[in-house]
Amino acid sequence: MTAERPVPTTSAKPRERPGAEPVQHRNRSRRLRREYLLFALFAFPNLALIAVFAYWPVIGNAYLSLTRWDMIAPSPTFVGFENYIHLLTDPSFLRVLRITVIWVVVVVGVSLIGGLALALLFTTAARGRSAASALAFSPHILSGAAVAAVWLFLFDPNYGLSRALFSLFGLDSPHWTTSGQWALPALIIVSIWKGVGFVAIVYLSALQSLPGDVLEAAKLDGANRWQVFRYVKLPLLSPTTLFLLVTQVIAAFQSFDLIAMMTGGGPAGATTTLSWFIYNEGFRQFKAGSAAAGAMIMFVLLMVVTVVQMRFVEKKVHYR
Numbered sequence: 001m002t003a004e005r006p007v008p009t010t011s012a013k014p015r016e017r018p019g020a021e022p023v024q025h026r027n028r029s030r031r032l033r034r035e036y037l038l039f040a041l042f043a044f045p046n047l048a049l050i051a052v053f054a055y056w057p058v059i060g061n062a063y064l065s066l067t068r069w070d071m072i073a074p075s076p077t078f079v080g081f082e083n084y085i086h087l088l089t090d091p092s093f094l095r096v097l098r099i100t101v102i103w104v105v106v107v108v109g110v111s112l113i114g115g116l117a118l119a120l121l122f123t124t125a126a127r128g129r130s131a132a133s134a135l136a137f138s139p140h141i142l143s144g145a146a147v148a149a150v151w152l153f154l155f156d157p158n159y160g161l162s163r164a165l166f167s168l169f170g171l172d173s174p175h176w177t178t179s180g181q182w183a184l185p186a187l188i189i190v191s192i193w194k195g196v197g198f199v200a201i202v203y204l205s206a207l208q209s210l211p212g213d214v215l216e217a218a219k220l221d222g223a224n225r226w227q228v229f230r231y232v233k234l235p236l237l238s239p240t241t242l243f244l245l246v247t248q249v250i251a252a253f254q255s256f257d258l259i260a261m262m263t264g265g266g267p268a269g270a271t272t273t274l275s276w277f278i279y280n281e282g283f284r285q286f287k288a289g290s291a292a293a294g295a296m297i298m299f300v301l302l303m304v305v306t307v308v309q310m311r312f313v314e315k316k317v318h319y320r
Contacts, residue, residue, distance in 0.1 A: 065292035083293035115199025136197035144257025
């Protein structure tokens, strides 16, 4: 009697059907095409609006800056870089740039420092904090024309509140809006008063969202209030500071309504910033090419400032 031999078992893999791999590849490609088509369907309207209302005007303005046009002639005359050469070699335009830099640096710097101080005050005040923050923020939502009208009355040297304040010290009120020495400081005061509340509210929101455990750990380590603020709160507030720095610089460059209502760029150009210069050249002097060149210079300045802020200032930002 012979023993039966064990039948060898083989774990053979099931054969794949020929053509299965190409079918899966086609299905994956079809699915990706549908996803791309869906993305394009939702993104195209937004991209089209941005292209029409943002990029195309910049391109059109860039071409207009290379021409001479009084807005009456049928078509502008191409002059190349003549407008840029004229502006950058004109002492009056260089004065406009200097006034713009002073305006932006002082308004943004004081607004950030004052807004942070107000936010810290609001965090310590227990009673009336909501009312105080609302009062501080309210000037930001008012129109520039209304704010300018109120401050024109306050600055009036004959009937305004400034006259009463200066008279307490036996002094005469300066002619704020008609004096070349005081016009720019007057505008800076009003601009800071109007915008510091917004900065304070943003900082207040950021302060209230700081991690409490980190602050408690710093206090347990023996840090006093100044050390907690300097070495803990300020680094944690750096993303908020970067956001405010970028937005406030852009807003200061574009400031127009207060200047239009209070001084009209005067007296003798003492308050003519770049935004008012562009308006004056284009819609008062009817020099569309020169105004467009000024707008392109502002555009380049804003781009440079923003890139510098994002590349160098952002390195010191601590994201938690």
